[in-house]
Amino acid sequence: MLVASEAAFRAWCGWRAAALSAGIACAIAACGSGSSSLPRASIAITLAAGEAALRQHDYYAAEQLFLQVIKRRPTQVAAYYDLGIAYQDQHDYRDALRAYNRAQALDENFVPAIYNRAALISRIDPQFAMFLYRRVIALQPDSPTAYLNLGLLEASLGPSAHAEAERDLAKAVKMEPSLAARIPRSLRAGLSTAGRSKTHS
Numbered sequence: 001m002l003v004a005s006e007a008a009f010r011a012w013c014g015w016r017a018a019a020l021s022a023g024i025a026c027a028i029a030a031c032g033s034g035s036s037s038l039p040r041a042s043i044a045i046t047l048a049a050g051e052a053a054l055r056q057h058d059y060y061a062a063e064q065l066f067l068q069v070i071k072r073r074p075t076q077v078a079a080y081y082d083l084g085i086a087y088q089d090q091h092d093y094r095d096a097l098r099a100y101n102r103a104q105a106l107d108e109n110f111v112p113a114i115y116n117r118a119a120l121i122s123r124i125d126p127q128f129a130m131f132l133y134r135r136v137i138a139l140q141p142d143s144p145t146a147y148l149n150l151g152l153l154e155a156s157l158g159p160s161a162h163a164e165a166e167r168d169l170a171k172a173v174k175m176e177p178s179l180a181a182r183i184p185r186s187l188r189a190g191l192s193t194a195g196r197s198k199t200h201s
Contacts (some may be wrong), residue, residue, distance in 0.1 A: 043072065066086065077106045078103075080099045081103040084103065093120050096116070111139050111143075114139075115143075118130075118133045118146075118149065126156065129153060133147075142175065147172035148169065148179050148182065151168035152169070154168060165187065169187060
């Protein structure tokens with residue numbers, strides 16, 4: 001299962017899902033065929049075919065298609081990101097992190113990769129995860145789940161970061177009220193106060 005707002009971040013590449021089904025079928029067929037007489041599908045169609053395979057949980061086909069794109073165009077950020085999702089869906093977090101790292105190395109402001117990196121390392125390096133979530137927020141201030149995850153990590157640091165955690169959690173709930181259900185009861189009480197203090201500051 002992907003991290004809680006990954007679906008929202010994946011919306012950035014929704015245009016690729018509109019690729020012609022015939023083109024996608026062609027890309028998948030070309031991927032599995034050894035015939036050199038078949039025309040190579042375009043990068044966009046191959047990428048869309050990989051995403052279609054990913055949605056169907058056909059991870060082998062998805063990985064092969066994304067790797068095909070990377071081989072042909074090593075600077076294709078989306079291919080590394082999508083490959084990371086394929087690995088992450090299979091709980092191969094080490095390879096997922098490598099793919100996300102590569103995507104961000106190619107585009108340091110690529111929010112989906114930054115967000116997923118933060119989610120994957122939050123348990124082993126919460127300080128760095130918080131740094132990454134703050135980077136996400138700087139680039140995409142309307143990301144409620146980034147505020148939520150940041151606030152939960154801050155709360156885990158103890159009383160010294162409690163006020164900061166409440167402020168960030170209040171922002172998350174203000175943007176997306178349904179997220180309140182994911183906040184521990186012990187932290188919910190201070191959210192309205194945190195929201196008001198932020199408004200009056």
